[in-house]
Amino acid sequence: MNRKTIAACILALGSVFLLVFLVLVISHMIVADRLNEHLTSVPQEERMAMVPGTETIEVPEDMEYADGVTCVSLLYDENGNETGCVIDTVSTGSDGDVIVRVAFDDEDTIAALDVIEHAGLPTNLGYKAALPEFTDQFIGASSITAYSGSVSGRLIKFIDDADYSCAGVYSCVAAAFTQLKEMRLSENEQTTEGGTE
Amino acid sequence: MSRKERFSVFLGGLYRDNPVFTAALGICCSIFMTYDVRNAFLTGVFTALTLVVSDMVISAMKRVIPKQVRIPCHMLLIFGSLTFLQFMLNAYFPMFESGINKYFLPVAVSCLVLGRAEGYAIKNSVINSGVDALGVGIGFTVNLVLIAILRDVLGNGMFFGTPVFSGNVKPVSLFAMAPGVLFISGCICALVKKIAGRKDGGE
Numbered sequence: 001m002n003r004k005t006i007a008a009c010i011l012a013l014g015s016v017f018l019l020v021f022l023v024l025v026i027s028h029m030i031v032a033d034r035l036n037e038h039l040t041s042v043p044q045e046e047r048m049a050m051v052p053g054t055e056t057i058e059v060p061e062d063m064e065y066a067d068g069v070t071c072v073s074l075l076y077d078e079n080g081n082e083t084g085c086v087i088d089t090v091s092t093g094s095d096g097d098v099i100v101r102v103a104f105d106d107e108d109t110i111a112a113l114d115v116i117e118h119a120g121l122p123t124n125l126g127y128k129a130a131l132p133e134f135t136d137q138f139i140g141a142s143s144i145t146a147y148s149g150s151v152s153g154r155l156i157k158f159i160d161d162a163d164y165s166c167a168g169v170y171s172c173v174a175a176a177f178t179q180l181k182e183m184r185l186s187e188n189e190q191t192t193e194g195g196t197e
Numbered sequence: 198m199s200r201k202e203r204f205s206v207f208l209g210g211l212y213r214d215n216p217v218f219t220a221a222l223g224i225c226c227s228i229f230m231t232y233d234v235r236n237a238f239l240t241g242v243f244t245a246l247t248l249v250v251s252d253m254v255i256s257a258m259k260r261v262i263p264k265q266v267r268i269p270c271h272m273l274l275i276f277g278s279l280t281f282l283q284f285m286l287n288a289y290f291p292m293f294e295s296g297i298n299k300y301f302l303p304v305a306v307s308c309l310v311l312g313r314a315e316g317y318a319i320k321n322s323v324i325n326s327g328v329d330a331l332g333v334g335i336g337f338t339v340n341l342v343l344i345a346i347l348r349d350v351l352g353n354g355m356f357f358g359t360p361v362f363s364g365n366v367k368p369v370s371l372f373a374m375a376p377g378v379l380f381i382s383g384c385i386c387a388l389v390k391k392i393a394g395r396k397d398g399g400e
Contacts, residue, residue, distance in 0.1 A: 020276065024277060028284055
């Protein structure tokens, strides 16, 4: 290859790189608002159906999320009384992320739990962590003891061959409980401050 | 080029010259994304979209890219097309709860897109490349959906959630695993070659 050819190759590679980069930057700028809107949007009906008696839903914008929590939605009945909340969480399972949605009722016990996404393929590993025989163990739990792998004093049985994904779901539930605890602490602090004033 | 010739290009991409059937390209997608019919269909559709956009771009730029740096440039252009499509679909079709990125991941590593760019797009016009890519994409989607259905029926004994077998007949779980996919894929390739051979007047 002579110098001219080398220069032409470098120029072509650089031009293609620049072109791709510019197209991507410009297209991202154009759709950035819509992308953010989609990422923070909430499929309300699915979340509202998780706790019976819910009529309206609200996603507080200024809430701080605990580790592993991606979204918190507060649920209300027709009179505006809180019926519970739904906490979306993410953790690591077999072959990828496990996304779990945990719904708490007004007594802070788990009313429903959905494994929204997992990367486990059928017939080998992680998909078993999404089966009701595993997820139903969490229903009705009001506390979690992470070091012993139990909820409300009951030991959670992990499914054979799907331990890693089951651990991912368990971590998600633990993150949801941490978030709930922080929310209640923050509410108590606000109430105390209000009372003092 | 007449409409009939263009249709012939489309049919060629669909099954006769489709690299999925002639060279077993895209087999990794078949293994990883056919455990569910929905996944298989969406992966096929997104692969088809990526194929059409990237092949048309590569065909349009074939004269300005020197042959010595052809492959890195094509990889860059495919990456650009894929990411551009991902942005657009994520922004304008927010119907997928967890986003569509997981359907694009296998496309990114699929040799099918680069294979078709190298095999067809660099030698043909922009429109012909687009038509051929559409045919290849549809052929690939049909192949993935067929594999997913057969995998579910033979391996799990289910057809869209309905049990197929009864009594002592049991599904063969091997079909739901990777070796089963290779076997099913091989059978589909043989069938397509047989049909293509008959249409060409061959064996």
